[in-house]
Amino acid sequence: MPDEGPELEARLTEQEYFRPPTDFVGQANVTDPDIHERFDENYPEAFEEYAELLDWDEHWDEVLDDSNPPFYEWFTGGKLNASHNCIDRHLDERKNQAAIIWEGTDADESETITYQDLYNRVNAMAASLQDVDVREDDVVTCHLPMLPALPVTMLACARIGAPHSEVFAGFSAQALADRIDSADSDVVVTCDGYYRRGEFLNHKEKCDEALEAAESDVDTVLLWTREDELHPDVEIGEDDPYVLVDDLLADNERARVDPVSRDAEDPLFLMYTSGTTGQPKGCQHRTGGYLSYVTATSKNVLDIKPEDTYWCAADIGWITGHSYIVYGPLSLGTTSVMYEDTPDYPHKGRIWEIAERYDVDIFHTSPTAVRMFMKWGEEYVQDYDFDFRHMTTVGEPIQPEAWLWYYKYIGGEDAAIVDTWWQTETGGHLITNLPALDDMKPGSAGKAVPGIQPAIYDDNGDPIEPASGRAGNLVIEKPWPGMLQTVYGNDERFIEEYWQDFSDTDSDDPEDWVYKAGDGAVHGQDSYYRVLGRLDDVMNVAGHRLGTMELESAVAEVEDAAEAAVASREDAEKGEVPDVYVVLRDGIEPSEAVRDRIVSAVEDEIGKFARPANVIFCGDLPKTRSGKIMRRILENISNGEELGNTTTLRDPSVPEEIRDQVQGD
Ligand code: WT7
Numbered sequence: 001m002p003d004e005g006p007e008l009e010a011r012l013t014e015q016e017y018f019r020p021p022t023d024f025v026g027q028a029n030v031t032d033p034d035i036h037e038r039f040d041e042n043y044p045e046a047f048e049e050y051a052e053l054l055d056w057d058e059h060w061d062e063v064l065d066d067s068n069p070p071f072y073e074w075f076t077g078g079k080l081n082a083s084h085n086c087i088d089r090h091l092d093e094r095k096n097q098a099a100i101i102w103e104g105t106d107a108d109e110s111e112t113i114t115y116q117d118l119y120n121r122v123n124a125m126a127a128s129l130q131d132v133d134v135r136e137d138d139v140v141t142c143h144l145p146m147l148p149a150l151p152v153t154m155l156a157c158a159r160i161g162a163p164h165s166e167v168f169a170g171f172s173a174q175a176l177a178d179r180i181d182s183a184d185s186d187v188v189v190t191c192d193g194y195y196r197r198g199e200f201l202n203h204k205e206k207c208d209e210a211l212e213a214a215e216s217d218v219d220t221v222l223l224w225t226r227e228d229e230l231h232p233d234v235e236i237g238e239d240d241p242y243v244l245v246d247d248l249l250a251d252n253e254r255a256r257v258d259p260v261s262r263d264a265e266d267p268l269f270l271m272y273t274s275g276t277t278g279q280p281k282g283c284q285h286r287t288g289g290y291l292s293y294v295t296a297t298s299k300n301v302l303d304i305k306p307e308d309t310y311w312c313a314a315d316i317g318w319i320t321g322h323s324y325i326v327y328g329p330l331s332l333g334t335t336s337v338m339y340e341d342t343p344d345y346p347h348k349g350r351i352w353e354i355a356e357r358y359d360v361d362i363f364h365t366s367p368t369a370v371r372m373f374m375k376w377g378e379e380y381v382q383d384y385d386f387d388f389r390h391m392t393t394v395g396e397p398i399q400p401e402a403w404l405w406y407y408k409y410i411g412g413e414d415a416a417i418v419d420t421w422w423q424t425e426t427g428g429h430l431i432t433n434l435p436a437l438d439d440m441k442p443g444s445a446g447k448a449v450p451g452i453q454p455a456i457y458d459d460n461g462d463p464i465e466p467a468s469g470r471a472g473n474l475v476i477e478k479p480w481p482g483m484l485q486t487v488y489g490n491d492e493r494f495i496e497e498y499w500q501d502f503s504d505t506d507s508d509d510p511e512d513w514v515y516k517a518g519d520g521a522v523h524g525q526d527s528y529y530r531v532l533g534r535l536d537d538v539m540n541v542a543g544h545r546l547g548t549m550e551l552e553s554a555v556a557e558v559e560d561a562a563e564a565a566v567a568s569r570e571d572a573e574k575g576e577v578p579d580v581y582v583v584l585r586d587g588i589e590p591s592e593a594v595r596d597r598i599v600s601a602v603e604d605e606i607g608k609f610a611r612p613a614n615v616i617f618c619g620d621l622p623k624t625r626s627g628k629i630m631r632r633i634l635e636n637i638s639n640g641e642e643l644g645n646t647t648t649l650r651d652p653s654v655p656e657e658i659r660d661q662v663q664g665d
Contacts, residue, residue: 013404017439020416024389028416028436030300035434039450046451047074047481050296051288054331055089056080057261060288064479069513070499071486072479073265074289081259082268082291083122083159086330088259090115094306098335101309102148103354105195105341113148115333118155121148125156127255128248132220134187136161136260139270141185143176143207145169145194146340149224149245150316151326153189158268158287161260165270165282168317169194171607173209175280179272180214182282183488189245191224192234197345200226204234204242211241222248264288270488271319273424274547275497276536282488283319283424290427291327293482297428297449298328301418302362303390303435311337312364312392313351318544319424320394323482324364328428343369348376352384362390363410366543367398370406371573378409388415390435394422395543396575397531403442421445421531423517424545425498427482430454431529444528453478456523457514461502467525471532474521475502475514483515537631539566542574546610548631551578554605558597560588565621567634569613577613578602579638581658583621590617614638616662622655624648630655637662 025031032038039046044064051060060078087099095116102111113121134140140157142164144150150166157164165183167176180188190207193200204223211218224245225231236242262268268287272280298304302324310329314320316338329336337358343351351373355363370393373381391411393403398419407417417440421431431454433439433446440446448454456464456472464472487494495505497516504512520532534540537548548566555564563583568576580598584590595615602610622630625648633655636644640663646652 017441018407019439020436021414023414024416025436029303029305030434031436033437035437035450036447043451043478047292050292050481051075051078053295053299054080054085054292060264066479066510067508069508069510070479070495070503070515071491072483072510074286074481075264075292078264078288079261080264080288080291081159081161081262082287082327082331083126083155084259085291085295086155086158086327087115087119087122090333091119094333095119097306097333099330100148100151101335101337101358103337103339103357105198105345107353111148118152121152122155122159123255123257124249124252125152125245126159126257127252128222128245129156129160129162129187130257131248131252132187132222132243134160134162137266138162138187139183139185140164140187140189141176141180141183142166142189143169143171143203143210144189144191144224145203145317146315146338147191147194147224147226148338149191151330151338153224154269154316154322154326159257159259161262161266163267163269163284165272166317166322167272168315168607169203170315170317170609172604173206174213174605175607176206176210177213178280179282180210180218181216182272182280183270184216186217186219187222188218188220189222189224191226192231193226195226195341197342200231200233202231202233208240262287265485267485269322271322271424273319274538274545274550276538276547276549278547278549278553280547280550281490281493281497283484284486284488285427285482286485289481289483291331293428293480294323294328295331297482298324298332300434301420301429301432301449302328302364302392303416304329304332304334304362306333308361309335309337309358310362310364311355311358311360313339313343313369314364314366314394319427323428343372344376347380349380349383352381352386355386355388356384360386360388362392363388364392364394366395367393367402368396368542368574370398370402370410373410374402374405375573378405381409387412391415391417392420393417394420396540397533398443400442407440407442416440419445421529425484426480427484430476430480431531441526441528444524444530446528448529452476452480454521454523454529455514456521457502464523467523467527469522469524471520471522473502473535474517474519474529474531476517477514479510479515539568539576539578541576541578541610544609546578546606548578550606551580551602551610551612554602554610555580555582555598557605558594558601560584560594560597562586563621565629565631565634566612567631567638569635569638571613578610579614579616579634580612581616581618581621581634583618616658618658618661620651620654622646622658623650625650634658
């Protein structure tokens with residue numbers, strides 16, 4: 001372990017930049033310092049390098065068709081299959097190598113799935129999907145937890161050209177129902193249950209409720225089982241549309257399903273994410289551009305090599321897991337680790353125990369997790385013998401202290417670290433250093449990925465000079481292969497949410513179209529970007545994106561509530577947590593029971609992970625003269641700050657009263 005002396009502490013905390021370790025640089029996938037220039041000078045053709053990492057059935061005609069912005073098309077005319085690229089093409093060289101190592105809740109339970117096993121399972125599942133009439137272009141909604149069933153189902157869908165729409169298992173029945181309806185899925189895939197902190201959780205129940213709540217008529221629900229048989233606590237009613245996956249698989253054990261040759265622009269999957277309205281948006285990702293982009297960034301940014309054991313400790317139910325547990329790593333033919341349960345079950349050393357057991361080389365996590373590990377203390381780490389070469393953080397800004405702790409205690413001061421900024425919409429990393437090329441800077445995501453053109457704009461839509469050190473709106477000025485195609489079924493919303501604010505929407509010149517990320521950022525003199533956080537009504541709770549409007553509409557479901565506003569409160573561990581300010585209907589008194597109803601409404605409409613930190617009953621909400629709720633003022637109250645400018649309010653005494661109530665006087 002590293003030297004613990006005070007000198008080292010001082011050096012660590014004062015130092016602004018950290019060199020990537022020499023050993024790392026010596027073996028890195030990208031060591032050519034001209035890569036940025038090459039991409040800038042040869043845009044967009046340079047992205048062919050990415051596409052060339054894949055097997056194509058037919059070569060593309062054009063790298064980028066930008067004739068109809070913002071509906072850009074990548075590698076047009078090309079044809080390929082994602083499941084072939086993640087599995088079949090590796091069989092000759094590494095059929096016996098582990099593709100996925102799955103570790104269950106119990107340390108005694110694990111599965112090593114070789115590429116050959118994965119091939120067999122995915123083929124059998126693809127045939128099973130066909131048996132229940134899933135056809136090319138049907139959207140299959142999945143609600144699966146961290147079991148091998150999830151990547152197997154995704155890759156089986158990809159094999160037959162049916163876009164999957166995975167809904168994170170922690171989402172509630174209602175959230176699942178909304179997504180089934182939005183995608184109009186006839187077939188849903190779920191499981192009987194899984195383990196949380198060692199306890200079996202009946203997961204099918206959520207699907208039962210979702211089927212009740214959904215408007216769509218779901219024909220079939222494919223039910224995976226966590227154990228060899230249906231769990232005794234879980235029942236299937238006679239008229240239920242459930243079919244046991246195991247029964248179908250048994251019929252298809254030796255099935256071979258030819259991967260469908262998909263157009264590069266055919267959708268691979270949908271991933272719903274929160275925005276500034278009450279309705280989540282289905283980000284639609286294409287096959288060719290997306291797979292090229294995540295494969296290349298897995299190689300260049302995550303430094304994955306086929307012989308590595310790579311562990312991204314995220315959930316596949318979010319974009320991080322899609323891009324960097326499943327598609328990118330498997331496309332490169334590496335070994336990807338997945339773990340079923342929480343990091344502290346049954347003990348706080350569980351993560352490091354797994355890292356030691358499989359001799360993990362590359363480790364990927366979130367700042368929230370790092371803050372939690374830091375709170376638990378380094379003693380849980382020091383018991384285990386593991387040695388990461390490379391580490392990543394994603395999802396939120398990381399505080400320099402947390403970064404230093406990660407560097408020192410998890411990386412042993414000899415691992416390269418990248419802080420990767422990106423979004424569900426962007427498919428893959430957009431801002432991050434290439435680990436061997438640039439020095440690490442705690443708290444900074446770093447430079448743009450090659451070929452990516454970020455910029456900072458002021459609120460009038462004018463570009464702020466590069467490297468100015470001034471905060472503004474983070475935008476991306478040129479399209480990239482991993483970007484979303486559209487919002488599923490809603491091109492207008494795609495334009496409204498991402499383009500309208502900084503583009504000339506009447507123009508068909510791509511130069512006039514600029515992608516709005518929704519984040520604030522600073523571009524420093526060193527050309528490093530520091531991402532500050534969301535500028536819109538979207539919160540980031542433990543690295544999960546939550547729309548304040550979605551939370552507010554959940555609270556509005558409670559009859560006692562007349563009006564509600566949600567404000568984000570800074571939280572030492574989760575980054576941000578939601579505070580709910582609520583005005584009760586006439587005649588309803590604040591009580592624990594009302595509070596519980598509000599909290600349950602959020603859990604039911606969205607999921608437990610969205611649970612409000614505080615419910616604050618107030619007489620009125622701060623509103624402008626035109627009646628718009630000023631969430632910013634509530635946010636200041638939640639964070640113990642000054643109220644700020646209240647002159648535009650209809651009644652400036654309203655926030656003062658709330659403040660006195662929350663902060664005391
Ligand atoms: C939002 C996107 C990308 C996968 C996980 C989240 C924030 C993401 C960083 C980072 C600072 C970050 C942004 C972004 N974010 N990465 N490295 N530093 N902030 O995906 O749910 O689509 O959320 O997460 O605010 O807009 P997501």
